[in-house]
Amino acid sequence: MRPIPLLQLGHGTIGKELFHQISLQRATLRSTHGIDLAYCAVATSKEITRYDQGHARHSPYTGWNQLRPLLKELPHAIVIDVTAAPLTDIHQEILTAGGKVVTSNKKPLAGTMNAYHALHADTRRYRYETTVGAGLPVISTLQDLIATGDEIEEIQGAFSGTLGYVCAELGKQKKPFSQIVAEAKEKGYTEPHPQDDLGGIDVARKALILAREIGVRLELSDICVQGLTPDEIAGVQDVPSYLIRLKNLDEEYARRVRVWKQKKSEPRFVARMTREKVTIGLEGVPADSPLGRLQGPDNLILLRTQRYHDRPLVIQGPGAGAAVTAAGVFADILKVCTLFT
Amino acid sequence: MRPIPLLQLGHGTIGKELFHQISLQRATLRSTHGIDLAYCAVATSKEITRYDQGHARHSPYTGWNQLRPLLKELPHAIVIDVTAAPLTDIHQEILTAGGKVVTSNKKPLAGTMNAYHALHADTRRYRYETTVGAGLPVISTLQDLIATGDEIEEIQGAFSGTLGYVCAELGKQKKPFSQIVAEAKEKGYTEPHPQDDLGGIDVARKALILAREIGVRLELSDICVQGLTPDEIAGVQDVPSYLIRLKNLDEEYARRVRVWKQKKSEPRFVARMTREKVTIGLEGVPADSPLGRLQGPDNLILLRTQRYHDRPLVIQGPGAGAAVTAAGVFADILKVCTLFT
Known part of the structure; x- marks a missing residue:
C-alpha cells in the first residue's frame, strides 16, 4: 500500500482538528479501506512544517507566495486548503499541473467566473463539499442530481x-x-x-x-x-x-x-x-x-x-464548527483517494 | 473513451425508468464527465435482451439460474440489480470474480450475516444507496461519517x-x-x-x-x-x-x-x-x-x-418512487465508474 501524501494549507481550528482526526483514523483506514494517508507538510502563512518518518521539521517563510517550491516538491500530494486566504491562483496552478485539491476555503470558488470555470473543470480532482453547510452532504447531493440528469x-x-x-x-x-x-x-x-x-x-x-x-x-x-x-x-x-x-x-x-x-x-x-x-x-x-x-x-x-x-x-x-467541517474535508479527501487506485 | 458496459437485472418500474434516464443522459455524460455508459443487456426473470450497436436481440430463458453464462460473457460490466428477487448468490459470485454491483434490491444485504460480510467486503465495488430512503443520501452519508472516524x-x-x-x-x-x-x-x-x-x-x-x-x-x-x-x-x-x-x-x-x-x-x-x-x-x-x-x-x-x-x-x-430510486441507482453507477479510470 503506497502512502497517499497530504499537504495541508492552514492550521487554525479546522486545520488542527483535521490533522487530529486523520491521525486518529490512519490505522483504521489502512486496514479497512487500504488507504494510507501520510501528512508530508502543513503550511501556514508563517511557517512550513515537514513530516518525515514521524519527525517534524519547521522552516519559517514569508507568505503564501513561497508555497510554490513546496508544491513542486510534492506533485502527487492531495493539497488541502483549510485557510480563508486568497489562494485562487495556487488552486489553479495545482489543477493545471494535474494535482488534486480539497478545500473548505470558499473564496476561490466565489471569485470571478473565469476562475470558477478553471477550478470546476474536473470535480473529481477538486472537492469543496464543506464550502456550503460544512459537513452536510450538500454539494455532493446536488452534483449527483445534476449528473444523473435531474433539473x-x-x-x-x-x-x-x-x-x-x-x-x-x-x-x-x-x-x-x-x-x-x-x-x-x-x-x-x-x-x-x-x-x-x-x-x-x-x-x-x-x-x-x-x-x-x-x-x-x-x-x-x-x-x-x-x-x-x-x-x-x-x-x-x-x-x-x-x-x-x-x-x-x-x-x-x-x-x-x-x-x-x-x-x-x-x-x-x-x-x-x-x-x-x-x-x-x-x-x-x-x-x-x-x-x-x-x-x-x-x-x-x-x-x-x-x-x-x-x-x-x-x-x-449544524453548518459550522471545527469537528463537522474537518470531517467533511476528511470525507472529501477519501473520495479523492479513489483516484490513486 | 472506452464504453463502460452495463448489465441490468430487472425491468419493472424502476428498471424502465433507469434505462430511460441513462439513455437521455448518455451524451451529456460523455461530454461533461468523460463517461460512456453502454447497456449490453437487460435480463428479467423471463428473457434476456442484448444490445449490440443499437440493435436489441431478445432471447427467452427460464429463470435467474441461467444468468451465469451472461455474467461470464460480460465480466467487466457493472451489474445493476433493480429486482426484488433472491439474488444473494449471484451478487456474491460477481464480487468474488472481481466484478461490480449496484443494487436497489435490499434482500441480499438483509439476508444472513455471513452473506452480508461477503457483500460488504469492498463497498467501492458494491453500492446500495437506494436500499434505504431511495435516492436520499443516507448510506453514503453514514459511510462518510464512519470512514472519517465519527462514532x-x-x-x-x-x-x-x-x-x-x-x-x-x-x-x-x-x-x-x-x-x-x-x-x-x-x-x-x-x-x-x-x-x-x-x-x-x-x-x-x-x-x-x-x-x-x-x-x-x-x-x-x-x-x-x-x-x-x-x-x-x-x-x-x-x-x-x-x-x-x-x-x-x-x-x-x-x-x-x-x-x-x-x-x-x-x-x-x-x-x-x-x-x-x-x-x-x-x-x-x-x-x-x-x-x-x-x-x-x-x-x-x-x-x-x-x-x-x-x-x-x-x-x-420522498423515500420511494421510480424516478428518485432510479436516479439514486444511476448516481451509484457513476460512483462505480470512477473505478474504471
Whole structure:
C-alpha cells in the first residue's frame, strides 16, 4: 500500500482538528479501506512544517507566495486548503499541473467566473463539499442530481448559523433586535465585527457557489444581498458604536415580525437560487414549511427538482464548527483517494 | 473513451425508468464527465435482451439460474440489480470474480450475516444507496461519517411512506385506523396486501442494513418489530376480510393517539438503531422533534453522532418512487465508474 501524501494549507481550528482526526483514523483506514494517508507538510502563512518518518521539521517563510517550491516538491500530494486566504491562483496552478485539491476555503470558488470555470473543470480532482453547510452532504447531493440528469428548479437555503440564531430569537418576540445581536456577540456566535454576519456576504458566497453549480453564470456583485443593516449602520467600524446604532432598527424589526406572525410566518434569512435569479435576505416564511420549522443555528438546504418536485429533498443540521467541517474535508479527501487506485 | 458496459437485472418500474434516464443522459455524460455508459443487456426473470450497436436481440430463458453464462460473457460490466428477487448468490459470485454491483434490491444485504460480510467486503465495488430512503443520501452519508472516524450514537428513521401516511392521518384524529388503511389501499399507497406494509417487515430490512452498517452483528430475526396489527389479524390472507378485521383496532389506536396528543406528541412508525439494540414500532414522538414535524409520506433519517451530538444531521424527502430510486441507482453507477479510470 503506497502512502497517499497530504499537504495541508492552514492550521487554525479546522486545520488542527483535521490533522487530529486523520491521525486518529490512519490505522483504521489502512486496514479497512487500504488507504494510507501520510501528512508530508502543513503550511501556514508563517511557517512550513515537514513530516518525515514521524519527525517534524519547521522552516519559517514569508507568505503564501513561497508555497510554490513546496508544491513542486510534492506533485502527487492531495493539497488541502483549510485557510480563508486568497489562494485562487495556487488552486489553479495545482489543477493545471494535474494535482488534486480539497478545500473548505470558499473564496476561490466565489471569485470571478473565469476562475470558477478553471477550478470546476474536473470535480473529481477538486472537492469543496464543506464550502456550503460544512459537513452536510450538500454539494455532493446536488452534483449527483445534476449528473444523473435531474433539473434543479429551486434551491432554498439557510446558510448562516448566526443569522439562524438571530431569526429564531426575533421570532420569539421577547428581545429587541439590538439586544439579540449584542448577546450573540457576547456568546461568541458572531464574527469579531457582527456586521460580517449581518451583512450576509458569507451567505452570498455560498449561494454563488450553489448557483454556479446549477449552471448560472454570475459574479458575486450580481447578487442582491439584503443584509440586516442599512448602509449607514453597516459602515460603522467601531463595534460598540455599531451595536448602539442597531437600536435604531429595533422598532422596525419588531413591527415586521408582528406582521409575519399574524400570517403564521417566521422570520428567516433565506437564500433562494433558481436558474433565473438569486435573492438573499430576511423573509417571513410559512411556519409549517421546512425553513419555518428550522430551529436555532442549524443550516438547511432544500432542493426542489423535476424528480423531487412535489416533495423536496431537505438536508438539515449544524453548518459550522471545527469537528463537522474537518470531517467533511476528511470525507472529501477519501473520495479523492479513489483516484490513486 | 472506452464504453463502460452495463448489465441490468430487472425491468419493472424502476428498471424502465433507469434505462430511460441513462439513455437521455448518455451524451451529456460523455461530454461533461468523460463517461460512456453502454447497456449490453437487460435480463428479467423471463428473457434476456442484448444490445449490440443499437440493435436489441431478445432471447427467452427460464429463470435467474441461467444468468451465469451472461455474467461470464460480460465480466467487466457493472451489474445493476433493480429486482426484488433472491439474488444473494449471484451478487456474491460477481464480487468474488472481481466484478461490480449496484443494487436497489435490499434482500441480499438483509439476508444472513455471513452473506452480508461477503457483500460488504469492498463497498467501492458494491453500492446500495437506494436500499434505504431511495435516492436520499443516507448510506453514503453514514459511510462518510464512519470512514472519517465519527462514532454513531443513534440512528432514528421513518422509512415507510405508507406508514408515514397512516401515522399522519392518525394524528389528525379525524378517521378511524381501519378507514385510513382502506383509503390508502384504494389510493394505491399500499402493497397489494396492506399487511406487507403494516407488518413493518420492509422497515425492519432497512433498519437491519443500517444497523449492520454501524457494525452491529445481527439477523433479521433478532429485530423485534412491533407491527401495527396483532398476529391474529396479520395472518388473514383475504384482503377484504383483513380490512374488516382492522376495525377491531380502531378504538385502541384512537385511545393511544389521544394520550399522545395530550403530551404534545405525534404518532410515528419509528426505527431506532444503536450499537446495543434495534427497535421498530409505533411511538408517540414530541411534536417539535424532527420526526414529529415530519409530514405525510416523506422518509426521514436522523443521525446523532459524536460530532453531530447536540444537533443531529437530518435528511428528509420522498423515500420511494421510480424516478428518485432510479436516479439514486444511476448516481451509484457513476460512483462505480470512477473505478474504471
